[in-house]
Amino acid sequence: MADYDYDVLIIGSGPGGYVAAIRAAQLGLKTACVEGRETLGGTCLNVGCIPSKAMLHASEYFDAAANGTMAMMGVEVTPKLNLPAMHAQRLDAVKQLTGGIAFLFKKNKVDWLKGYAKFTSADTVEVAGKSFRAKNIVIATGSSVTPLPGVTVDQKVVVDSTGALELPKVPKRMVVIGGGVIGLELGSVWRRLGAEVIVVEFLDQLLPGMDMDVRKEAAKIFKKQGMALRLGTKVTGVTVKGSKATLTLEPAAGGASETLEADCVLVSIGRRPNTEGLGLDAIGLAPNARGQIETDHDLRTSVPGVWAIGDVIPGPMLAHKAEDEGIAVAENIAGLTGIVNHAVIPGVVYTWPEFAGVGLTEDQAKELGEIKVGKFPMLANSRAKTNHEPDGFVKIIADAKTDRVLGVWCIASVAGTMIAEACIAMEFGATSEDIAYTSHAHPTHSEAIKEAAMAVTGKPIHI
Numbered sequence: 001m002a003d004y005d006y007d008v009l010i011i012g013s014g015p016g017g018y019v020a021a022i023r024a025a026q027l028g029l030k031t032a033c034v035e036g037r038e039t040l041g042g043t044c045l046n047v048g049c050i051p052s053k054a055m056l057h058a059s060e061y062f063d064a065a066a067n068g069t070m071a072m073m074g075v076e077v078t079p080k081l082n083l084p085a086m087h088a089q090r091l092d093a094v095k096q097l098t099g100g101i102a103f104l105f106k107k108n109k110v111d112w113l114k115g116y117a118k119f120t121s122a123d124t125v126e127v128a129g130k131s132f133r134a135k136n137i138v139i140a141t142g143s144s145v146t147p148l149p150g151v152t153v154d155q156k157v158v159v160d161s162t163g164a165l166e167l168p169k170v171p172k173r174m175v176v177i178g179g180g181v182i183g184l185e186l187g188s189v190w191r192r193l194g195a196e197v198i199v200v201e202f203l204d205q206l207l208p209g210m211d212m213d214v215r216k217e218a219a220k221i222f223k224k225q226g227m228a229l230r231l232g233t234k235v236t237g238v239t240v241k242g243s244k245a246t247l248t249l250e251p252a253a254g255g256a257s258e259t260l261e262a263d264c265v266l267v268s269i270g271r272r273p274n275t276e277g278l279g280l281d282a283i284g285l286a287p288n289a290r291g292q293i294e295t296d297h298d299l300r301t302s303v304p305g306v307w308a309i310g311d312v313i314p315g316p317m318l319a320h321k322a323e324d325e326g327i328a329v330a331e332n333i334a335g336l337t338g339i340v341n342h343a344v345i346p347g348v349v350y351t352w353p354e355f356a357g358v359g360l361t362e363d364q365a366k367e368l369g370e371i372k373v374g375k376f377p378m379l380a381n382s383r384a385k386t387n388h389e390p391d392g393f394v395k396i397i398a399d400a401k402t403d404r405v406l407g408v409w410c411i412a413s414v415a416g417t418m419i420a421e422a423c424i425a426m427e428f429g430a431t432s433e434d435i436a437y438t439s440h441a442h443p444t445h446s447e448a449i450k451e452a453a454m455a456v457t458g459k460p461i462h463i
Ligand code: FAD
Pocket: 011, 012, 013, 014, 015, 016, 017, 034, 035, 036, 037, 041, 042, 043, 044, 045, 047, 048, 049, 050, 052, 115, 116, 117, 118, 140, 141, 142, 143, 161, 162, 182, 274, 277, 278, 309, 310, 311, 312, 317, 318, 319, 320, 321, 322, 350
């Protein structure tokens, strides 16, 4: 190692960075991870996946008590919202999990360097006034909220996802700008707790990137739950006076504008990679037109010894994708063969019900050739029916000639858990027949996957 401080230095401790650090240390490499935040775990553990799920889960309980679901099952309660307690359990989940990463760093002998890293050369970064030299440097700096031009996020009236996790009281009317994952998850939280929620989405359907049947069904389900949807509409401005916001809306196709009042506005129009202030100029690394750092299949950038993973590189901005790349990059640095199959990365929206998918949408699959589609409604699944969870379906898309599964889409209370089976099947190159002839425990929601697979060849049993 001579004059190197580390074999591997990772910039950022999100799911990409912390997983890469632990894996590198497990493989015997001297490893450091630089983090600018007070705590480890990145966006996901501090202000993303974990706190949002804490609020989603808690608000589901409140909603089940408030909307009559529990009473219908013979449990009569009158719920009273204790929002500070709900926030406290969110903060506790974050504290425990971020602390868990600090513990794992100690256990695996990963050095945590506190501060923001800046490249001074391709093998050296500066952190809090000190220089650190490493044979390999991994950029895992993640992403931040995309701002809406001309709109200031004050985290009081106009909030981003971080502000929307922490609202001190339930807004009367919340307008969500963007009907993507964040807008629907956090919009669901506040609707369940009593807010009137209006989602304004530029495109003509919610949830871009998902299968069209899922997107259409999502609109029906959220409307039924009481969310108002303004599809095909863009927000062109927001002005704030005191505690009220006025939004200007325009039809996406052009036409007359209108205004809408709100006492809380959530800006959730996407996220962009974090590359500013990283000193990329010093090493001759330029982000692409979308601000992302390009890598090859092995996660190497164009600069020798510099690697990149997670939200800062192209691909879906998802924690598990970042984690998979974290393991692969550490293995590649150690001289092993780290591989991520980017064709089989599931996506899940953790609303009620959950929306999940993996692989190709029906439209994408049709472009590649002839397909067969099998669909099975959750209404006909015995467990979902017994649990009073009628919404949703499973849809399996298979190649018409080879029967190989190309995509699986799922709306169900536990779709996020069910989709793992589809990922395994696709990783192993399964046909729909393989799934159809695999025993599934009864009564489970997962039986709907088996039945959808049986439906590919026209032979489901329960419909
Ligand atoms: P990040 O988690 O963003 O971590 C990067 C870290 O790098 C940050 O802590 C940052 O402080 C640090 N950093 C940046 N620059 C420097 C520097 N120069 N020096 C030192 N440190 C630096 N994904 C899912 O899969 N499931 C979910 O349920 C989910 N829910 C989400 C909910 C919300 C509200 C949000 C906002 C996101 C959610 N995501 C979810 C997305 C997920 O959080 C990201 O895909 C994931 O965190 C990306 O991991 P990463 O390691 O690439 O970067």
